[in-house]
Amino acid sequence: MAQANNTSCSPSLQLAKQLALKAGEALRVNASEWRDAVALPDRDIKVKGDKFAEKLIISGLKDGSDYPIFSEESGWADASDDNRKIIWVVDPLDGTFNYSRGFPSCCTSIALVREGKPILGVIYDFSRDELFWAEEGFGAWLNGKEIKVSSVGFPNESALMTGFPVNRNFSTEALTRTALELGRWKKVRMIGSAALSLAQVACGRADAYHEESIMFWDVAAGLALVEAAGGRVEMSAVNTEAPRTVWATNSSLKL
Structure with missing residues (x-):
């Protein structure tokens, strides 16, 4: 399994990596139960895993950080209008419909955002055990190997x-x-x-x-x-x- 530990990580990045892995592993292990639909709004779908994974992530962020949290399922957590310069933005399960059908293109996603600009991001593809992470000034990484964009021009x-x-x-x-x-x-x-x-x-x-x-x-x-x-x-x-x-x-x- 992908590892969160990295001595070069900031405390915020280390926390996000740990929680993305924890929630992703829970989504993988409990898929047979957590993929059950709880709501079917218009073109969307909500499953048990959305809420359970969100609870794991938000609880961990509250314990390990003082930044306000904005999450897909619950909206704002403990954030006043004058306390939103730096915030966590959480999607506990991106690709919910895929997850509900057992299609392996879904992930946990956690970002730290400063004045509207994402400065840190962690994405855990728990089906493929691929942990992507990045932090402003420290590059982007996949399972411990630095990654770069392509150079195709047209x-x-x-x-x-x-x-x-x-x-x-x-x-x-x-x-x-x-x-x-x-x-x-x-x-x-x-x-x-x-x-x-x-x-x-x-x-x-x-x-x-x-x-x-x-x-x-x-x-x-x-x-x-x-x-x-x-x-x-x-x-x-x-x-x-x-x-x-x-x-x-x-x-x-x-x-």
């Missing part, structure tokens, strides 16, 4: 990671615009997890990521990974709770 030579999040516009006009964009790329991949999609860009398996109307908890840790791995990110400026449009690429792509 979309028609590149792989794009994308998806259709629940909040996006599904009108004919919007989908037509999306289809035209996808046609510019050599390959397009949709794996049902924004966090893992960004991790693929960070380690050079893919070259770019783009989604419209994606939530911050889905992408915060992955954006920290891409930037620390040498990539470039662009994100519409909205508040923490609102959907946003995100681009993340290697630094060579000419869009």
